[in-house]
Amino acid sequence: MRIGDLAAAAGVSTRALRYYEEQGLLAPARSAGGHRSYGPDAVERVRWIQRLFAAGLSSKAILGLPPCAASDADVDAILDRLVAERGRIDAQIQDLAVTRDSLDDLITAAELQRTRRT
Numbered sequence: 410m411r412i413g414d415l416a417a418a419a420g421v422s423t424r425a426l427r428y429y430e431e432q433g434l435l436a437p438a439r440s441a442g443g444h445r446s447y448g449p450d451a452v453e454r455v456r457w458i459q460r461l462f463a464a465g466l467s468s469k470a471i472l473g474l475p476p477c478a479a480s481d482a483d484v485d486a487i488l489d490r491l492v493a494e495r496g497r498i499d500a501q502i503q504d505l506a507v508t509r510d511s512l513d514d515l516i517t518a519a520e521l522q523r524t525r526r527t
Contacts, residue, residue: 412437412445419455426455432468434458464498 416423429435430445435454437445461471473490 410447410449410451412447415447415451415455418452419459421455421459429455429458429468433472434468464494465501466494470494 410418412423412426416426419426426435426445430437435447435451435458437447437451440446458471461474462468466474470490474487
């Protein structure tokens with residue numbers, strides 16, 4: 410599939426795909442004319458990369474994780490990195506839950522105040 414097709418299927422811009430390629434996260438085949446060609450697994454790979462970016466990982470961190478990592482990569486190091494990133498995300502979730510609870514308290518107080526005025 411061509412870059413525009415992949416961008417549409419994965420819900421990203423062609424610019425993002427070029428960035429992923431530049432960072433080594435995505436490796437399209439090239440035609441004799443230099444056009445990019447992506448395999449059937451590219452859509453899921455792009456979505457996976459997007460989820461990791463959304464979780465706060467850098468392109469350098471993503472590059473070291475499967476499926477971007479080389480097959481001879483240090484599995485112990487990859488596992489350590491995955492566990493560390495999961496811990497960081499868990500901490501973010503806990504912080505967000507505290508923030509959500511604070512907002513719930515403010516909403517309840519505002520609703521009470523509104524009810525007293527009516």
